[in-house]
Amino acid sequence: MKVEATNPAVEFHDLTVSYDKKPVLWNIDMTLPQGALIGIVGPNGAGKSTLIKAAMGLLPLGSGYVRLFNQSLDEVRHRVSYVPQRESVDWDFPTSVLDVVLMGRYGKLGLFRRPSNTDKEIAMNCLKKVGMEAFTKRQISQLSGGQQQRVFLARALAQEADIYFMDEPFAGVDAATESALLGILQGLAKEGKTVVVVHHDLQSAAEFFDWIVLLNLRLVACGPIKDVFTNKLLQDTYGGKLTVLAEVGELVKNREIPSREKY
Amino acid sequence: MELFFEFFSFQDASIISVVIGSILLTSSSAVVGTFTFLKKKALLGDAVAHAVLPGICLAFILSGTKNPLILIIGAFITGWLSLITIDFIGSRTKLKEDTAIALVLSVFFGVGILMLTSIQHSGNAAQTGLDSFLFGNAAALIGTDLIVFAFVSLVLFGVVSLLFKEMKILAFDPSFAQVIGLPVKTLELVLTSITVLAVVTGIQAVGVVLMAAMLITPAAAARFWTQNVLHMTLIAGVLGAFSGLAGAFVSYSAPTMPTGPWIVMVISIIALISFFLAPKRGILSRNLQQRSLRHLIMDENLLKELYHIGEKDNTPFKERSIAAIMRERFFPEGQLKSGLIRLKRKGFLVNKDGRWKFTQLGYEKGQRMVKLHRLWELYLSEYLKIAPDHVHEDAETIEHVITPELEARLEKMLAFPETDPHEKKIPY
Numbered sequence: 001m002k003v004e005a006t007n008p009a010v011e012f013h014d015l016t017v018s019y020d021k022k023p024v025l026w027n028i029d030m031t032l033p034q035g036a037l038i039g040i041v042g043p044n045g046a047g048k049s050t051l052i053k054a055a056m057g058l059l060p061l062g063s064g065y066v067r068l069f070n071q072s073l074d075e076v077r078h079r080v081s082y083v084p085q086r087e088s089v090d091w092d093f094p095t096s097v098l099d100v101v102l103m104g105r106y107g108k109l110g111l112f113r114r115p116s117n118t119d120k121e122i123a124m125n126c127l128k129k130v131g132m133e134a135f136t137k138r139q140i141s142q143l144s145g146g147q148q149q150r151v152f153l154a155r156a157l158a159q160e161a162d163i164y165f166m167d168e169p170f171a172g173v174d175a176a177t178e179s180a181l182l183g184i185l186q187g188l189a190k191e192g193k194t195v196v197v198v199h200h201d202l203q204s205a206a207e208f209f210d211w212i213v214l215l216n217l218r219l220v221a222c223g224p225i226k227d228v229f230t231n232k233l234l235q236d237t238y239g240g241k242l243t244v245l246a247e248v249g250e251l252v253k254n255r256e257i258p259s260r261e262k263y
Numbered sequence: 264m265e266l267f268f269e270f271f272s273f274q275d276a277s278i279i280s281v282v283i284g285s286i287l288l289t290s291s292s293a294v295v296g297t298f299t300f301l302k303k304k305a306l307l308g309d310a311v312a313h314a315v316l317p318g319i320c321l322a323f324i325l326s327g328t329k330n331p332l333i334l335i336i337g338a339f340i341t342g343w344l345s346l347i348t349i350d351f352i353g354s355r356t357k358l359k360e361d362t363a364i365a366l367v368l369s370v371f372f373g374v375g376i377l378m379l380t381s382i383q384h385s386g387n388a389a390q391t392g393l394d395s396f397l398f399g400n401a402a403a404l405i406g407t408d409l410i411v412f413a414f415v416s417l418v419l420f421g422v423v424s425l426l427f428k429e430m431k432i433l434a435f436d437p438s439f440a441q442v443i444g445l446p447v448k449t450l451e452l453v454l455t456s457i458t459v460l461a462v463v464t465g466i467q468a469v470g471v472v473l474m475a476a477m478l479i480t481p482a483a484a485a486r487f488w489t490q491n492v493l494h495m496t497l498i499a500g501v502l503g504a505f506s507g508l509a510g511a512f513v514s515y516s517a518p519t520m521p522t523g524p525w526i527v528m529v530i531s532i533i534a535l536i537s538f539f540l541a542p543k544r545g546i547l548s549r550n551l552q553q554r555s556l557r558h559l560i561m562d563e564n565l566l567k568e569l570y571h572i573g574e575k576d577n578t579p580f581k582e583r584s585i586a587a588i589m590r591e592r593f594f595p596e597g598q599l600k601s602g603l604i605r606l607k608r609k610g611f612l613v614n615k616d617g618r619w620k621f622t623q624l625g626y627e628k629g630q631r632m633v634k635l636h637r638l639w640e641l642y643l644s645e646y647l648k649i650a651p652d653h654v655h656e657d658a659e660t661i662e663h664v665i666t667p668e669l670e671a672r673l674e675k676m677l678a679f680p681e682t683d684p685h686e687k688k689i690p691y
Contacts (some may be wrong), residue, residue, distance in 0.1 A: 080442065093434070100435075103439065
């Protein structure tokens, strides 16, 4: 089951990615529509984070390519925003909430230049949008999990991008933060921005997203939620039928076989 | 003492030169080291420091002079080589990074010592003083040496201040930096280069053996005093400068003594003081916080028990003996007495002839503690379906935590209940 987007924001073309020599994504080939709230769903170890890291150029691609707005990532970087997993940084780092959000402006600033007052205003506005304006000066080490996630979202908003890639933004946040984040993401989609979210909870996925990507090492299905969220496809994604693929991956890793032949 | 004034009057031109040199060297390595520290690469710094020794020796053997520029270039090359080797071992074998670091550090340093020994026995007269790179000799910072080393230090300061924002994001969230299009690979290269350079220049004052301490310790000490990267970098620089000054003084007053150990001793003492005395993050301040928390819990428990006693015989404002309180609940006697005295000082209790009774304020506070305890018990058994005989222990802790806002919410949620799960009256 694969529905192609008519006006794609993202195109994955025959993408294969290995992690520590072990192939974790096989032949991902799909398009994602513009102006939609898109969920990437699958079991643990399905390669969800790997997929968006590969799209962000953070992992070397075994084969295939990713195009955003029909251009390469380097050509559209200023239109792309990324929210990494919350645990990927050290929250004891000596810096303040506003400082972290200002980092969202660094891409537009370029090297050597310092954030201007306009940048600070934009950062403040983004903090307001996520309901954190009272925490501007707060040390990031004093934030709760939900607040950390809000700060990361504010940083992404400060990039003023057209497409947002988010890695598990709803993991470990309180109910209030969850609905606040969801409201903001839906607002972005309504403005015509594309939001791609890695999500682990099936139940809420059905309520959150317009477009779903079912992933388990390979693409199981992608398309509008009504077409994709069927019992059969979910079983294909979460069922244990893929043990062969996982075992082959292990073999490739252990024998250090390159995932693509060169000649 | 005389020596002290002689030194700090800065009348001798060579004193000024040595002081300026030491301060620049130690503070620039401290500033650069802040980012080594924030990136959690302290051990890499140690490996580089040891790995520059063979470079210095090789540069001397090949050139036959102690020209500082040539020695720096030699040191820079082997310093870099050690990092490349560590990276190579990490990516091509299954060995972990710490193993790679330990291997590279000892092999490079061993080769360096081998070369140094053979140079010393070669009978080359120009070699005297080369061994001061082992433990540092600030007194040698005069003439061309000073100019070269000072110049490199200023370059380091320049790079860090120009690329401060980039270094910060590189230390905090490198993958985000890459996604927004910063040249992360180049910046990593710059950071590594200035780290190697900081090590290379610092060894004149501190020596290869202890150089890692100069890179990391000022940053570690500074971390205790601030929550802001910029302030942290500045504080580390100042602490580094101070230890450099101390080193220069030692070098002046006892020329045969190596400077490095002294500089490291001074900065380590500063770091120790910071660990203990710094506000909020320091050990002493954290212990004080813990202690005042223990006192608070003790005080609230005492008021609660006094209320319990009064509840039983219906005379809350009667005077109670210490033995009566102990009958209600056991407290270690010393803690009990100091707790009672604290409560008197705060106006919750009064005492007469060794017997204690509530003031109005103390009565209200005791009543509130009992109320919170019983409300929480009820909440646990009603909302969490925990058996009534299992709720007491939990409530003993939570009663000290509940804020007035939570208290109001609990009251509303439970609709101002009359009794707790043990059928005891909840007082309002």
